[in-house]
Amino acid sequence: MTPVFLTASLLTLACAADRTQQLRADRMTLGSWERTTTMIVRELDRGAIPRRYAARALDAVDEELTGFIREIPSRSYDAGTRREIIVEAARIAREARRAAASLDSPARTSAGDMLPSTSGEGT
């Protein structure tokens, strides 16, 4: 029984380590897209990029996060973690969508006003 027990323990540990690594990678992905959104809005506000490109880049954030959300159910997370990540991804995608939509609005003064500041710089 000892070898079976040892193998099972090692496999459990390996799975847990893999899960932790995956969770870290997913959180980094979310952070990356949130800061990409902030950067695009900031560069738009300082006139460094055209509106058409900004809209496309913000759409890309939305597209990527939509794909990301679809992949989450296949991860071996507990239900709480899974929900937390999906909610966070959906929030960032919504912000990107809102910022992209505001580019079409003539009333827009600064898309950055619509975004929560994430790293203390930018908007």
Added chain:
Amino acid sequence: VKKIFEIALGIVTSVGGFLEIGSIVTAAQAGALFRFQLLWPIALGGLCVIFLVEMSGRLAAVSRHTIIDAMRERFGFRFFVLFAVATMLVMLLVLAAEIGGMAVALELATGLGFRWWAIPTALMVWLLIWGGTFGMIEKGTSLLGLVTLSFIVAVFKLGAPLGTAAAGLIPTLPTHDTSRYWFIVVSILGASITPYLFYFYSSGAVEDKWTTDDLPINRIVATLGMSFGSTISMAVLIAAAMIFQPQGISVDHYAQLPLLLAVPLGKIGFSLFLFSLGISCMGATLEAALELAYMLAQGFGWNWGEDERPRRATRFATAYTVTLLIAMLIIVAGINPLRLAILSMALTAATLPLAIGPFLVVMNDEQYLGRHRNGPIGNTVVIAVIALAFVLAVVTIPLEILGG
């Protein structure tokens, strides 16, 4: 004066023609994730490609053979078929990625999806090959490609700490994302040591009727041109390290790429980026499409030559027409050009032993090169880099595909 002009033109065209979607994307990803730590594979790939380009020019000048001609003659037709199937499939993916790069530049400029742009861009390239001459294609696009020097301007505008960055030229082990680190190393090596680059160079040397008198020029052009070209790739990496890495942004979508020049240079930088991407990918598309046709024509003994009228080299013209059409369809099908570029560069690295091993045998064959055979330094550098790229590719590609 004529020789100095030839050397200058050769260097300028090598610099302008070095960058393409694979080198831009892999360098940007490396800088964003690992700051300056992955400068060393660019330097290593650059060193290897200097030797390979010099060898391909030397083979053409001394033996009047292109690489493909010589390999087919030396190893026989059966080997050529095996070699051609493997390398041409990968080159076809590279060609598709380059068409995708042009289409992406137009998408980011106009807002119309890249899939729509794949058709007119492939058609434009086809028209250029059909109606153009070798000199116009080689020198014209490469001269326009000098716009990629804007990445070097960006590095200075960003105030990059070049002393700290230089430490990245020494290989170090990753402290995080180990499998990603090695996969990017493989992709960078694949992007730097793209076989079509030096196959094309040897075909060009034969088209230009080089002789042994051209050997010194060949050596200078290969060394300086490829060194400066690698410097531009390094500039892309440094710009990404300065812009994306401090923010914790990884490069996962092509729409992020224009920020590399827009952040330091503003709207002009944005336009320069699109122009750089479009022109460099157009140059690479022209070279890759022509090289695929050269391979088929030289391998099967057809009449070939970009300066020949299409009706005098009909099978050669059909070959580049069909390869362009297939590559275009891959992009029209909607495959993401950024992912395709990374995958095709990694696959290029995996097939390097097949693409370069037989070439090295020819380069050491007295029958072809006489006293101009390879020396031990060139052989050692190329074998070591190719072996490293192959081993890493075999280990990391499955991990990357499986999401490890």
